[in-house]
Amino acid sequence: MEPASxxxxxxxxxxxxxxxxxxxxxxPLLACCRVAGVKGTLLLAHEGLNGTIAGTDAGIAAVLxxxxxxxxxxxxxxxxxRAPSMPxxxxxxxxxxxxxxxxxxxxxxxxxxxxxxxxxxxxxxxADPDTIVIDTRNDYEVAIGTxxxxxxxQTASFRDFPAWFRARREELLGQGQTPKVAMFCTGxxxxxxxxxxxxxxxxxxxFHLQGGILKYLEEVPPExxxxxxxxxxFDQRVSVGHGLVPGSFALCHACRRPVSPEQQAxxxxxxxxxxxACFAERTEEQRAGYRERHRQEALAAKRGAAHVGAVMTEExx
Numbered sequence: 001m002e003p004a005s006x007x008x009x010x011x012x013x014x015x016x017x018x019x020x021x022x023x024x025x026x027x028p029l030l031a032c033c034r035v036a037g038v039k040g041t042l043l044l045a046h047e048g049l050n051g052t053i054a055g056t057d058a059g060i061a062a063v064l065x066x067x068x069x070x071x072x073x074x075x076x077x078x079x080x081x082r083a084p085s086m087p088x089x090x091x092x093x094x095x096x097x098x099x100x101x102x103x104x105x106x107x108x109x110x111x112x113x114x115x116x117x118x119x120x121x122x123x124x125x126x127a128d129p130d131t132i133v134i135d136t137r138n139d140y141e142v143a144i145g146t147x148x149x150x151x152x153x154q155t156a157s158f159r160d161f162p163a164w165f166r167a168r169r170e171e172l173l174g175q176g177q178t179p180k181v182a183m184f185c186t187g188x189x190x191x192x193x194x195x196x197x198x199x200x201x202x203x204x205x206x207f208h209l210q211g212g213i214l215k216y217l218e219e220v221p222p223e224x225x226x227x228x229x230x231x232x233x234f235d236q237r238v239s240v241g242h243g244l245v246p247g248s249f250a251l252c253h254a255c256r257r258p259v260s261p262e263q264q265a266x267x268x269x270x271x272x273x274x275x276x277a278c279f280a281e282r283t284e285e286q287r288a289g290y291r292e293r294h295r296q297e298a299l300a301a302k303r304g305a306a307h308v309g310a311v312m313t314e315e316x317x
Contacts (some may be wrong), residue, residue, distance in 0.1 A: 006060060006082035006246075009060045010235070012214060014050035014099060014276060016109045016188040017072030021096055022046055024164045025070060030093040034163055036062040039088040040235070047108075048101035049073070050189055052235060054087050079214045081244035087235035102193045103159045114183070114195025114206035114275070119216040122182075122209050123226050127151075131180040131207075132172055136194045137232075140257045144249060146227025147184065158190055162197055173203070180205045186231065188212035217242050232258055243281060252288050254278050272297065 019025065022044045029042065033053065038060060040053035049070075053063060068076050075199045098105075117125055126133045126147055134253045135142050135150045142152045149173075153164045165172075173179065181203060184192045191208035209216060214232045220227075230239040230247040238258055239247030249258040250271075255278035263269055268279035272294025273287050282290075 006084050007056075008054050008083040008086055009057045010052065010054045010081045010083050010087065010237075011060050011064065011078050012052045012081075012187045013064075013067070013076060014048065014187065014192075015067075015073050016048040016075050016099075016192060017070075018110075019044070019046055019048065019071060022049075026093050026095060029066065029070075030091065032066040033063050033091045033093070036060075038063050039086060039091045041088070041092045041094065043094050043099045045096045045099045048099050053091075054235070062101060062183050077211070079211060079218070081214070081218070081240060083235075083237055087237050091122070100189045100193060101157075101159060102161065102197065104191075104193070104197060105161055107193055107196045109192040109196045111248055112196050112199045114181075114199065114208045116210040117182070117207050118210050121218045122184075122216060123183050123220075123224070125180070125207060126226060128180070131182050134181065134183045134194075136183050136185045136190045141186070141232040144258050144260070145227065145231050148226045148228060150184075158193075163193055165198070169201070176202060178205055180207060182207045182209075184209040184213060184216075186233065188213050214240070214244065218244050252278060252304075253294065254282060254287070257263065 022201060025044055029044070036055060036059035038053050038055035040051060042051035042053065048069070053060065062075070064078060068074050078225065092175055098205040109236045125131055126149060133147060133150045135146050135152055136158070138158070139152070139154045139156055146152065153161060155164055182197060183191050183194050183206070188209065188211055191212070195206045196210045212314055213227070217227060217231060225242060227242070230241050230249060232239050232249070236251070237246045241247050248261050252259050252275035253272045254274050257275060257277050259269060259275045263276050266276045268274055268276040271289045274282060
């Protein structure tokens with residue numbers, strides 16, 4: 001299906017801005033989303049907000065109007081894509097310490113951040129042999145797609161990134177003049193913190209992809225692209241490709257890893273129960289529990305209801 005023919009609007013957004021009382025914003029924002037028929041997850045913290053929501057075009061517009069009325073959010077940037085059906089089961093507005101968890105409370109993206117690079121200029125930067133290209137996402141995200149020449153830190157969580165960089169700093173940067181460092185993530189938010197972190201560590205020539213992979217896939221045509229594979233997203237679409245068209249991966253609801261079409265054909269794959277990556281990590285008793293959960297989800301879907309166990313992990317960590 002062409003993106004324009006897909007009925008559901010998906011909006012990925014974030015904004016670093018200091019909220020004096022972020023808890024007071026929770027109830028009105030949740031009420032607005034429910035009235036608009038919008039579902040997904042929004043995170044609120046003292047440092048700002050982050051999340052992905054989906055609904056009708058009119059519903060998304062109403063929620064974005066509300067968010068842009070919050071302190072410091074008038075210039076909110078949003079990345080839009082389309083989905084064939086609602087990719088979320090319910091609406092959640094959560095209060096957090098950080099809107100993306102790095103575990104470095106002293107890092108302030110509003111005070112210091114890397115240089116933004118537009119998608120149209122990204123290819124030239126990462127093709128330069130003097131540029132170190134780092135994928136800041138989690139290992140299971142990198143596994144299904146990344147940019148040419150990108151280093152995979154093989155981190156299970158964004159919290160692991162600072163320790164990884166400090167351990168590899170000398171190897172990465174070498175001696176003498178510091179090379180350029182270009183970093184990227186799904187929508188840009190993790191790079192707001194990772195570039196600020198590198199600058200706090202004394203690295204000055206730091207760049208990141210403005211709008212993240214999603215903006216690049218939206219704006220750069222396949223024939224000019226240096227992206228390889230698909231991009232993992234934190235909703236029921238699982239992955240998207242160029243033009244933000246829904247991709248070919250499924251989600252293992254046991255381990256939350258993406259599952260390729262080839263892996264879905266493996267004997268270890270059972271929808272809702274197991275995949276080749278996690279089959280040896282789980283007991284048969286655990287798989288029996290997942291099997292029952294999957295059965296309950298299917299029954300709920302037939303009734304047109306969402307089963308509580310069917311909720312996707314909608315934000316990275």
